[in-house]
Amino acid sequence: MLFVPGSNAAWLSTVQVYGADYVMFDLEDSVSVREKDTARLLVHEALKSPVWAGVPVVVRVNAINTPFFRDDLEAVVSAGVAIVRLPMVTDAQMIRHLDAELGVLEGKYGSVPGTTRILAAVESASGVVNAVAIATASPRMMGIALAAYDYAMDMHTTHDAAADESQLFFARCAILHAARVAKIHCYDVIYADVNDTEGFLREVAVIKKLGFDGKSLVNPRQIEPLHNAFAPTPEEVERAHRVVAAAVEAEKVGMGVVALDGKMIDAPIIAAAHRTIRLAQVSGVQVAGGVR
Ligand SMILES: CC(C)(COP(=O)(O)OP(=O)(O)OC[C@H]1O[C@@H](n2cnc3c(N)ncnc32)[C@H](O)[C@@H]1OP(=O)(O)O)[C@@H](O)C(=O)NCCC(=O)NCCSC(=O)C[C@@](O)(CC(=O)O)C(=O)O
Ligand SMILES: [Mg+2]
Numbered sequence: 001m002l003f004v005p006g007s008n009a010a011w012l013s014t015v016q017v018y019g020a021d022y023v024m025f026d027l028e029d030s031v032s033v034r035e036k037d038t039a040r041l042l043v044h045e046a047l048k049s050p051v052w053a054g055v056p057v058v059v060r061v062n063a064i065n066t067p068f069f070r071d072d073l074e075a076v077v078s079a080g081v082a083i084v085r086l087p088m089v090t091d092a093q094m095i096r097h098l099d100a101e102l103g104v105l106e107g108k109y110g111s112v113p114g115t116t117r118i119l120a121a122v123e124s125a126s127g128v129v130n131a132v133a134i135a136t137a138s139p140r141m142m143g144i145a146l147a148a149y150d151y152a153m154d155m156h157t158t159h160d161a162a163a164d165e166s167q168l169f170f171a172r173c174a175i176l177h178a179a180r181v182a183k184i185h186c187y188d189v190i191y192a193d194v195n196d197t198e199g200f201l202r203e204v205a206v207i208k209k210l211g212f213d214g215k216s217l218v219n220p221r222q223i224e225p226l227h228n229a230f231a232p233t234p235e236e237v238e239r240a241h242r243v244v245a246a247a248v249e250a251e252k253v254g255m256g257v258v259a260l261d262g263k264m265i266d267a268p269i270i271a272a273a274h275r276t277i278r279l280a281q282v283s284g285v286q287v288a289g290g291v292r
Contacts, residue, residue: 001058001145001187002217005030006039012046016055018220019227024058027072028087036068040075047079056082058119063088064097073098077105077116083142085119088150090126095137102140117142119187123150128171131178143185144175145216149192161191162199165206176211185213194219204229231283232276238287240276243269 002020004011006027015023025046031039043059046052059076061084062068076084086098095118102116118140122128128151135144148168152159157167168189179186188207191200204226207215215226232240243260247270250258257266280287 001214002220002223003030003060003190006043006059007031007035009042012042013049013051015220016051018223020217020220020223021214022056022058022083024060024085024216026060027068028060028062036062040068040072044075044079047076047081056117058083058085060085060087060121064094070101073101074105077102077111078109080111081116083117083119085121085145087121087147088123088127089120089134090124091130092133092137095120095134095141099138099140114140116140119143119145119185121145121147122171122175123147124154125151127151128174131174132181135175135178135182135184141182141184143187143213144179144182145187146171146175146189147216148189159189161189161203162193162196165203172207172210172212179213180211186211188212188215190216190218191222192218194221197221197225201225201229227283230279231285232280234285234287236276237280237285240273240280241287243273244277247273 001022001024002015002018003024003026004015006012006025007030012025025043027036027039027043047057047059059081061072061076064086073084084098084102086094089095098118102118103113106113106116118138119142120134122131122134122144127134131144135141146168148159148161151171152167155167159167172188176186191203193199200222204215208230214230217223217226243265246258246260246265250256250265257264259265
């Protein structure tokens with residue numbers, strides 16, 4: 001999910017070429033107070049461009065307790081935004097408030113009620129502690145994201161992913177559990193040093209293993225390495241197909257558990273193999289004999 005500063009007209013008009021899964025037009029911290037009105041107008045116009053017809057675009061509005069929130073929301077809902085990312089979410093009440101405001105604006109602008117989705121960004125101790133309540137606060141919720149820089153400040157520490165990421169471990173686990181309870185997506189923090197691909201990939205390996213669905217990005221150069229790292233390897237796909245084939249054979253003879261290459265295979269391992277195959281399909285992973 002690639003952040004694009006809403007005040008940058010050139011980037012708003014070229015960002016579709018980079019192949020991010022989601023683009024996220026930003027009205028919050030990448031836009032200076034002087035540029036808030038211009039950015040809101042630019043994002044409103046960009047959302048209406050035929051380039052984005054049928055593509056689910058995310059907009060990060062300013063936080064609920066700012067003087068910009070109400071105008072931001074009206075500008076993006078009136079232009080048909082698909083997903084609103086709400087920053088600085090500390091509790092479920094904020095999500096319920098956004099849900100109600102969206103309902104009113106959908107009515108005003110003739111959108112189908114309930115179709116605008118919410119992505120909550122947790123950037124504080126309160127947000128992390130209330131993550132389950134936040135993630136389950138509305139049927140509009142499509143995801144929850146962690147924001148490291150504001151969170152680190154709230155925790156009286158600093159964030160430098162390249163140096164050490166242990167200070168994020170609790171928050172990452174908390175929002176992941178909340179996302180899984182709510183059955184929504186979970187997005188990891190940005191990696192600010194866009195030239196440090198090695199450090200970026202180290203962090204990506206950690207979040208992939210924890211179970212994140214993706215990551216907020218700040219630069220198009222981070223998209224391909226992230227996609228490659230999240231795609232299963234051809235060897236993993238090959239093995240997944242063999243696991244599924246072994247499971248089919250086992251079922252034919254009425255066995256719930258079998259061995260493949262000396263390793264036990266049972267229901268969760270078979271389910272994981274199906275997931276690997278689905279991921280390979282969406283990632284276009286090649287295996288021997290072509291794309292499977
Ligand atoms: C990072 C850098 C300065 C590097 O500049 P560089 O000059 O090195 O970029 P280059 O690599 O040279 O660019 C190569 C080509 O891509 C174009 N291009 C670059 N970036 C593009 C882009 N984003 N969208 C479209 N196009 C882009 C560029 O125009 C060029 O095009 P071309 O000339 O044609 O080749 C730049 O990327 C940038 O400003 N990024 C956006 C930063 C941003 O949005 N921050 C706010 C979100 S974080 C936050 O708020 C904290 C948070 O809240 C987080 C949370 O909530 O999760 C928390 O608390 O933690
Ligand atoms: Mg922030």
